[in-house]
Amino acid sequence: MEKLDLILNINNKPMDVRITPNDTLLEVLRDHLDFTGSKESCGEGVCGSCTVQLDGKPVRSCLTLALEAEGCNVKTVEGLADGDKLSPLQESFVNHGAVQCGFCTPGMLMTADALLQQNSNPDEDTIRKALSGNICRCTGYAKIVEAVAHTAHPDDQCPECASGIKSCCKTKE
């Protein structure tokens, strides 16, 4: 198949890439550009591990052609932190024990980050519904839901805040 030259805007940086028209966004991110944070788990759009954002909307990058991402702002898990400084959502995932094996984590974060951009005040049901396209086999979701909820509503009652090891709630001080 004929190759195409494309410029993708990934995490606010333009990237030149030579693709074949049937390359998925996930293949281009992982294989061509070495953004291996996005994971392939099911390869058919069910598990959400490959979730990235296109102009703020969560999409399955395994079902999205790289061509479709042209002209969009592509945000991957590598674009969440500001250098070494984790985003409040990432920080909350760490502090609430929302990460176990970590394979679903990048996709989970991208879905949750998109939710919080749209709705800064989601209740638990909204969070659970929003995350229901992301399959996690380790956690039973409880700590993930907690981590998202605490990013939206920092809470002094949270045992992670009370433990004193790390402050998980930024507004506490």
Added chain:
Amino acid sequence: MTDYNIIGTRMPRVDSRAKVMGKAKFTADLKLPHMLVGKIKRSPYAHARIISIDASKALALPGVRSVVTGKDTEGVKWGVFAYTRDQQFLQTDKARYIGDEVAAVAAVDEETAAKALDLIDVTYEELPAVYDPMAAMASETELIHAEFPNNINIHVNIDTGNVDENFAKAHYIREDTFTAPEESYFQAEPYAVVARFDSDDCLEVWCPNGGPHMKSKPLSNSFKIPLHKVKIRRIAIGGAFGGRSEICPADYICALLAKKTGCPVKIQFTREENTIGTRQGHSMITTHKTGVDKEGRVLARETTCYMDGGAYSSTGPIATSVPFLSMEQAYRMGSVRYNGYRVYTNKPIRGMIRTHGRGFAAGLDTQLDMIAEHLGIDPVEMRLRNSRQPGEYTSTKSLVSSCAMDETIHKAVEKSGWKEKWGKLPPFHGIGIGTNSVQTGFPMGIRGGSQSFIKFNEDGEATVMSGVVDNGQGNENMLVQIAAEELGLLPEDIHLVNADTETTSSDPGSYSQVSTFVGGQAVKNAAANCKEKLFEVASKILKVPADALAAKNRMIFVKDAPEKCVPLKKVVRVALTNFISVNAEGGYWPKVDMKREWVSNPYGQMCEAFSFGTTIIEVKVDPQTGQVTVLNCVACQDVGKALNPLVLEGQFEGSVAMGGQGGMLTEYHEWKEGRCLNPTMLDYKLPLACDMPPIHNIIVESIEPKGPYGAKEAAMSIAMSAAQAYAGAVSNAIGVYMDSFPLTPDKILAAIKKIK
């Protein structure tokens, strides 16, 4: 109460930062120069003789670097035990299930590799196949393995004696049969392996594993190279749940392709391959016959279980025993006879899984509920009358030291409001209880123990080397916490080198729930030995005896006068300048009965500790749709000591999801003539965030005398007891004791219809 600095805290895991940043590398993320893509050609037949394999067309395809078949393997066979060595990594004579490995290619890219697979011409002669254990045992057609009559792969027989006599004395006897089909792991990470031979002809491998040393030995045997030349590397692992402990044929095939081509090779499984070509859970048909006295105490039990083992042995002897062991640990029985049969069928290979024996265990608890109803006893009371007590021996002669089974029952009952709910809930609303016990270790032969090395760096920080692997459960963090606690350092001062067969000593792996108990204890002992050396040096600096010293927060100080102190870093530097080594090693070897063997001698001390768990579930069933809504879950386990409650709670919650919500409501495989009809996430129903009930975790600490800080197995008892509690709750809601699991809406509706 012992005053720990780091143990027992809700410390966030050390590995999570890299994971939330997308920086943690999993096997499929690896790229090596000149790396080729490997792919495996699998049998399309459930049982077929391989007549010929012609790879000439595939080899002629541009971009194909190598094709390997069984002929290249020199007939190497794999089996966990000497008596179960029945699996070739590439079949030479026949294929035994749809998915069996028959050939493999290495090519420059995935597309070429896939095309090449199609060009490999395999001629088969189809043979009659069998798809369920009962048919397989009765079959008069060609055996799946010629040396196993009636297709019986493993028979475990346990008999404590007096079973028939005690049945004769029983006040009430019940016999019931329970079934459950196969389930799968669905680890988030599909299986992947990267292999290469380096410039010193050493084989270097990256792959998900339940213990790197369990992978290196079969590779060393197969390639006939010394163990030190097989380097299994540490890599992030996306879940295991018991499914990644053994060597996978792909490991060998990948290494073989790397050897043939002289290039690194990566094999990445599709989701379907991960389901079909790794391991699955066993389907089981279990009959429990139980005789009790008037008070409901079990006098005699006879259990017979037929397990569909699939095409090869895998961990067969262990898999055939563990459901029984969990039962005999959890419940006292006056006498018991067990016959477990693992039977070969022409289906994918079955191994150990987190809720291994869900039908076995849920059946047992369902039967206890039936007996309780007959005797007019509350199910909770029924369990308390039969629950394991500390200081007792199990039926197969293992001493149970720490045991807070009753406390887990009492605490779960209280938290769930059982007393206000049992028998008082509205129609189609139910509550159920499950109790279980899981081993902290098995006799593992030469790999039963773990050793650790710790070296100090001149900045006062430490490098800890341990063979323990992290499959996602938090083992790496556990090692860091233990090392930091013992050495008096902070977690960020510990650099962990683990799960690498080149630099770390033998270790049992995360297999058998033993990582903390054995591997963690080895690190603890190594750190204690380091500390002894550090204190010798510090005692000269502080001019006090070494035994007067303690270490905490990077300082070594006099216990009775903490203001007299010296930074640990300074002690290290003084030691270095005086040519005194403060590095040390330490190990742990559990005292189990080495003569205990799964089949030939299933008696004696199994492991040093057992955990005990109780789960209580409350559900509502929609009588129109058969849909179950789980309203509440209380998960309570005696874990010995919670080294990190934050991590532990996550394990409890994950166990409820896999053991209960998935394991008892939605997860099972469907088949058509040996072909799995739902191998992908689209068709196999895994629990989602919106499905999960609120989970209340209760941690009970019995302080196991032999465990590190008192710790033992954590959360597997929840996975098992959750399955039992879900079953009990649904049965209670609909007023029918269910005997076929999982409890899908069709089965529930049929049961409701039957009583109407």
